[in-house]
Amino acid sequence: MSQEQLNENLEKLSPLLAEFSQQPIRHFINSQWVASSTGETFSNNSPIDDSYIGEVAAGTAEDIDTACNAAAEAFDDWAAMPGKQRRELLHAIADAIVTNAEAIALVESWDTGQPLRFMSKAAIRGAENYRFFADMAPNARDGLSLPAQKHINYSLRQPIGPVGIITPWNTPFMLSTWKIAPALAAGCTVVHKPAEWSPCTAALLVKIMHEAGLPAGVVNTVHGVGEIAGKALTEHKAIKAIAFVGESQTGSEIMKQGADTLKRVHFELGGKNPVIVFDDADLDRALDAVVFMIYSLNGERCTSSSRLLIQKSIAEEFVEKVKTRVAALNVGHPLNPSTEVGPLIHEKHREKVASYFDIAKDDGATIAIGGNKSDVDGKGCYVEPTLFTNASNSMRIAQEEIFGPVLTAIEFEDEAEAIEIANGVRYGLAGYIWTGDSGRCIRLGRDLDVGMIWVNSENNRHLPSPFGGMKASGIGRDGGDYSFDFYMETKNVCIATNDHAIPQLAKS
Numbered sequence: 001m002s003q004e005q006l007n008e009n010l011e012k013l014s015p016l017l018a019e020f021s022q023q024p025i026r027h028f029i030n031s032q033w034v035a036s037s038t039g040e041t042f043s044n045n046s047p048i049d050d051s052y053i054g055e056v057a058a059g060t061a062e063d064i065d066t067a068c069n070a071a072a073e074a075f076d077d078w079a080a081m082p083g084k085q086r087r088e089l090l091h092a093i094a095d096a097i098v099t100n101a102e103a104i105a106l107v108e109s110w111d112t113g114q115p116l117r118f119m120s121k122a123a124i125r126g127a128e129n130y131r132f133f134a135d136m137a138p139n140a141r142d143g144l145s146l147p148a149q150k151h152i153n154y155s156l157r158q159p160i161g162p163v164g165i166i167t168p169w170n171t172p173f174m175l176s177t178w179k180i181a182p183a184l185a186a187g188c189t190v191v192h193k194p195a196e197w198s199p200c201t202a203a204l205l206v207k208i209m210h211e212a213g214l215p216a217g218v219v220n221t222v223h224g225v226g227e228i229a230g231k232a233l234t235e236h237k238a239i240k241a242i243a244f245v246g247e248s249q250t251g252s253e254i255m256k257q258g259a260d261t262l263k264r265v266h267f268e269l270g271g272k273n274p275v276i277v278f279d280d281a282d283l284d285r286a287l288d289a290v291v292f293m294i295y296s297l298n299g300e301r302c303t304s305s306s307r308l309l310i311q312k313s314i315a316e317e318f319v320e321k322v323k324t325r326v327a328a329l330n331v332g333h334p335l336n337p338s339t340e341v342g343p344l345i346h347e348k349h350r351e352k353v354a355s356y357f358d359i360a361k362d363d364g365a366t367i368a369i370g371g372n373k374s375d376v377d378g379k380g381c382y383v384e385p386t387l388f389t390n391a392s393n394s395m396r397i398a399q400e401e402i403f404g405p406v407l408t409a410i411e412f413e414d415e416a417e418a419i420e421i422a423n424g425v426r427y428g429l430a431g432y433i434w435t436g437d438s439g440r441c442i443r444l445g446r447d448l449d450v451g452m453i454w455v456n457s458e459n460n461r462h463l464p465s466p467f468g469g470m471k472a473s474g475i476g477r478d479g480g481d482y483s484f485d486f487y488m489e490t491k492n493v494c495i496a497t498n499d500h501a502i503p504q505l506a507k508s
Contacts, residue, residue: 002338009116009335013106017053020044024055025199027063027223028206030070031216036224037062044199047113047343048334049379056199059224064191064232067220071162071189072238074217079159079187083138090134090184092212097127097177100208104201106335108173111200113343113381115334118297119171125461126177126205132463133185133483140186140484146492150500157488159187160264161240164233166226166254167202168245169195169345170300170403176205179243180219182483191239192221193230195246197346199223226250234258241265241486245302247401248427248472266476266486268302268468270401271429274422275305276444278415279314281434282456287318289458290407291325293432295385298342299405302473303430303452303459307398308409309418315411319368319389322407326369329385329405332376341405343380350381353404356397360388363395365408393421401427415440423449428470430459451477 370386
């Protein structure tokens with residue numbers, strides 16, 4: 001049955017891919033599809049079998065300048081639009097995303113190698129992002145009443161201006177909506193620079209937004225490489241803020257590039273997240289969560305629990321169960337509904353992930369299972385789902401973000417050592433705790449140096465909650481009203497009751 005479903009999905013995908021192969025993916029600027037100013041393009045291939053998808057416009061500094069100017073020109077009218085009207089538009093976009101959800105999932109799976117079982121939900125989550133922030137739009141400007149004895153203070157918010165949004169290649173559609181929707185709800189206009197390795201669904205998204213009635217210039221999409229198009233965006237004087245999801249080193253470069261124009265930045269960066277399993281945990285549920293949170297989405301997610309910290313008293317038995325589950329993972333064609341692990345995004349990334357197999361051996365760790373490049377029918381950017389054991393936290397496999405289906409198991413003796421190991425990396429995005437001790441939950445929630453903690457759970461997304469990291473994992477928070485803290489300026493108005501004493505100078 002799964003082979004029949006794969007064939008059916010390939011048949012559905014065929015006409016969608018034909019559109020990408022017939023003409024290049026172009027920029028979308030001021031409601032117009034336009035080629036690069038130089039006419040240059042770059043090729044986009046599927047990581048599934050290296051088959052050619054199509055050409056993509058190679059953005060230039062001139063293209064970025066045109067897009068930024070369009071966003072600046074559209075800003076005043078968009079910011080002045082009543083929040084209720086913006087809400088209607090964002091709901092219309094959400095409706096259109098749902099209508100096109102199957103096409104979005106098929107295209108994204110082919111473009112990124114992500115299994116369809118996950119991508120089919122990503123489009124729906126994208127629609128949820130628009131609906132959530134749509135409903136916040138009417139009250140986005142609201143502030144606080146802050147009365148004093150002889151003055152009335154009140155705060156209010158206003159959109160910061162045109163913003164740049166740079167999104168990554170892992171689950172690109174959903175992460176684009178996660179950034180663009182709150183920006184629009186706040187009243188900002190947008191220049192979006194998608195990752196060059198996954199451009200297809202960015203083109204679908206901006207088309208959907210335009211056809212739903214978004215005014216000209218409100219969202220502009222420019223494709224291209226980070227060193228050219230991305231740099232031009234982060235340096236452009238019309239852009240007031242940059243929201244970026246990606247590697248920590250790139251975030252550092254963006255901060256430098258935006259310094260001259262004093263840009264506000266919001267960074268969701270790398271992670272080396274611990275899942276800490278104590279001997280009093282529900283071990284069956286913990287096992288499910290440990291396997292899911294590193295091997296789903298091909299391990300290419302910032303919140304993946306890539307370090308398994310396991311209490312010594314249960315380590316041998318638990319790790320053996322993990323190994324058994326890893327061996328049973330279904331690696332295959334991502335459009336096959338039964339596939340659990342697909343190919344990595346690009347051959348360059350596969351080489352990076354595979355390099356850690358030798359690094360692990362050189363550092364003295366054991367490759368309990370996996371540890372090789374792989375393929376499906378002789379094709380694709382696959383690696384075997386891998387488990388490292390006999391590891392210590394000082395090893396590179398425990399310190400560096402591998403960003404693939406690779407788990408490093410590290411044993412600990414007690415709670416104090418678990419905290420020391422968990423915090424002993426440069427990253428601080430997420431942490432996962434499995435224990436039956438409620439006091440321990442509270443203590444670790446306090447003591448782990450990470451921005452998000454899940455207790456006895458996998459990564460569960462709650463839209464009003466703050467999402468973001470500490471240390472090298474980022475700056476700022478997404479989610480709920482926290483998003484508006486980034487996309488809006490807060491100002492205070494103080495009005496006197498006219499009966500307070502004003503200090504006097506130079507009065508005889």
